[in-house]
Amino acid sequence: MKVVVDLKLCEGNQRCMEAAPEVFDVREDDKAHLLMERPPESLREKVKLAMRMCPRQAITLED
Amino acid sequence: MEQRQITLENLNIIGPDYYAKNGYPHAEWTYLRAHDPVHWTEFPNTDPFWAITKHADIVQIAKQPKLFSIVKRLLVFVPDQPSEPDPVPPFRHLLNMDPPEHGEYRSIVSRRFTPRAVRELEPEIDRIAREVLDGVTGKTQCDFVTDVSSRVPLAVIAELLGVPRKDWDQLFRWTNETIGGADPEFQDGTSQDETFERARLGLFQYFTDLVNEKTKRPANDITSIVAAASVNGTPMPQFEMLSYFLLLVVAGNETTRNATTGGLLALIENREQWDRLKKNPALIKPAVEEIVRWTTPVIQFARTATEDTEIRGRKIKAGESVCLFYPSANRDEEVFDNPCKFDIGRDPNPHIAFGIGEHFCLGANLARLELEVIFRQLVERMEYAELAGPVERLRSSFVGGIKHMPIKMKLNPARQ
Numbered sequence: 516m517k518v519v520v521d522l523k524l525c526e527g528n529q530r531c532m533e534a535a536p537e538v539f540d541v542r543e544d545d546k547a548h549l550l551m552e553r554p555p556e557s558l559r560e561k562v563k564l565a566m567r568m569c570p571r572q573a574i575t576l577e578d
Numbered sequence: 579m580e581q582r583q584i585t586l587e588n589l590n591i592i593g594p595d596y597y598a599k600n601g602y603p604h605a606e607w608t609y610l611r612a613h614d615p616v617h618w619t620e621f622p623n624t625d626p627f628w629a630i631t632k633h634a635d636i637v638q639i640a641k642q643p644k645l646f647s648i649v650k651r652l653l654v655f656v657p658d659q660p661s662e663p664d665p666v667p668p669f670r671h672l673l674n675m676d677p678p679e680h681g682e683y684r685s686i687v688s689r690r691f692t693p694r695a696v697r698e699l700e701p702e703i704d705r706i707a708r709e710v711l712d713g714v715t716g717k718t719q720c721d722f723v724t725d726v727s728s729r730v731p732l733a734v735i736a737e738l739l740g741v742p743r744k745d746w747d748q749l750f751r752w753t754n755e756t757i758g759g760a761d762p763e764f765q766d767g768t769s770q771d772e773t774f775e776r777a778r779l780g781l782f783q784y785f786t787d788l789v790n791e792k793t794k795r796p797a798n799d800i801t802s803i804v805a806a807a808s809v810n811g812t813p814m815p816q817f818e819m820l821s822y823f824l825l826l827v828v829a830g831n832e833t834t835r836n837a838t839t840g841g842l843l844a845l846i847e848n849r850e851q852w853d854r855l856k857k858n859p860a861l862i863k864p865a866v867e868e869i870v871r872w873t874t875p876v877i878q879f880a881r882t883a884t885e886d887t888e889i890r891g892r893k894i895k896a897g898e899s900v901c902l903f904y905p906s907a908n909r910d911e912e913v914f915d916n917p918c919k920f921d922i923g924r925d926p927n928p929h930i931a932f933g934i935g936e937h938f939c940l941g942a943n944l945a946r947l948e949l950e951v952i953f954r955q956l957v958e959r960m961e962y963a964e965l966a967g968p969v970e971r972l973r974s975s976f977v978g979g980i981k982h983m984p985i986k987m988k989l990n991p992a993r994q
């Protein structure tokens with residue numbers, strides 16, 4: 516599973532970090548940074564929740 | 579509410595009179611979600627549209643801004659008389675721009691609205707809310723809208739824009755007239771179009787002067803940022819600049835006001851939730867989310883298909899528009915357990931009262947903070963509140979709201 520954040524859309528709303536803190540970290544620049552690009556399967560549900568909660572719909576999952 | 583059998587033929591989900599009289603047509607939306615979630619709707623004085631009532635469909639549409647453009651029709655507007663659309667729209671701002679231009683304009687101020695940036699405004703918002711509540715402390719009765727809920731959002735946005743305090747009342751009148759133009763109370767004897775036009779020109783003139791002022795003496799406010807902004811390397815054109823201010827002034831007012839009023843009403847009508855919040859102030863964040871879901875102040879925005887496409891099996895032709903009914907999505911039984919229950923502890927609460935995707939409400943974090951501050955103070959200071967008369971609703975099928983809400987109450991002075 517590969518996670519991608521569209522940084523042009525991301526506005527640091529932090530919802531992703533609340534849903535999956537293992538994967539997303541929103542920093543001083545108000546952008547989501549990936550703590551891991553290929554999270555383990557065990558985090559799939561959390562990443563999907565982050566995708567759903569992201570107000571800008573900036574997160575996509577590849578495979 | 580009138581008792582009648584709902585059928586696809588007698589639905590009324592867009593006439594402003596319905597909203598003034600009954601509030602939101604939740605029974606109709608529930609019926610549509612079950613029987614015809616993508617519903618072709620014709621109504622006098624406006625072009626036909628597809629009524630979209632399911633949460634998942636609104637999300638799909640909103641996240642494809644190229645397939646579903648906002649430019650041609652930003653909402654389903656229902657004038658009282660048949661009218662020709664303006665050949666040139668009276669403004670050009672975020673809500674009638676598509677990507678990539680939309681992103682260029684949005685990024686000019688977006689960093690001012692992130693959770694982090696907004697947090698810094700908390701002491702200021704706290705002070706504004708305290709002053710407003712102090713104004714009714716000691717009274718036994720008030721109109722919650724005029725005296726409380728309408729005051730805070732305007733003061734906050736005026737402060738953010740660097741508008742001097744002496745001009746706040748005038749700003750307040752213009753914002754009422756731009757959004758509430760369909761309601762006789764704000765029309766001043768003229769038509770809806772004339773009311774809107776007068777207010778728009780008033781605001782444009784006002785901000786032309788303020789921009790000149792801020793260009794000479796830039797300050798740490800949003801007006802100064804927009805005044806100095808360039809887009810793709812050239813200074814922002816005047817018309818787009820004035821439209822930007824129009825949007826910022828209008829977007830956050832009626833909406834936050836109505837969430838506040840509707841939130842208090844929900845807490846009055848569901849007293850056990852009020853007691854729960856009072857006992858457990860840590861519930862304030864989920865409570866605010868639930869208030870926003872419950873009230874969903876923006877009834878609808880629209881999009882227009884740029885190519886033939888399909889939603890839930892319905893064929894949508896290029897050029898046809900879809901109307902996104904956010905309050906319906908926020909009671910979608912496929913997304914929310916017990917959607918018709920007001921539950922301040924609801925978690926998760928994936929409501930889309932602020933929209934989603936490309937045009938997701940720029941002020942969402944600000945609105946949340948305002949509501950948090952107001953309700954925190956209300957819960958702390960209010961001993962009791964009950965309705966002292968019927969609520970009066972706004973005649974609008976765009977921003978839903980309560981114009982007047984007389985309450986009896988006891989409010990304690992702020993703790994020092």
Ligand code: HEM
Binds near residue numbers: 939
């Ligand atoms: C409870 C209060 C509020 C609600 C329910 C609300 C709702 C919405 C909704 C539904 C949209 C999306 C429109 C679409 O998808 O077509 C929107 C956009 C917008 N809102 Fe809010 N809003 C609120 C408060 C505010 C505040 C306080 C501001 C302050 C500046 C604001 C500024 C904006 C702006 C600028 C846009 C346009 C964004 C864009 O097109 O990129 N709103 N709002």
Ligand code: SF4
Binds near residue numbers: 526527
């Ligand atoms: S939730 Fe979306 S917009 Fe917000 S920080 Fe995460 S990726 Fe960015």
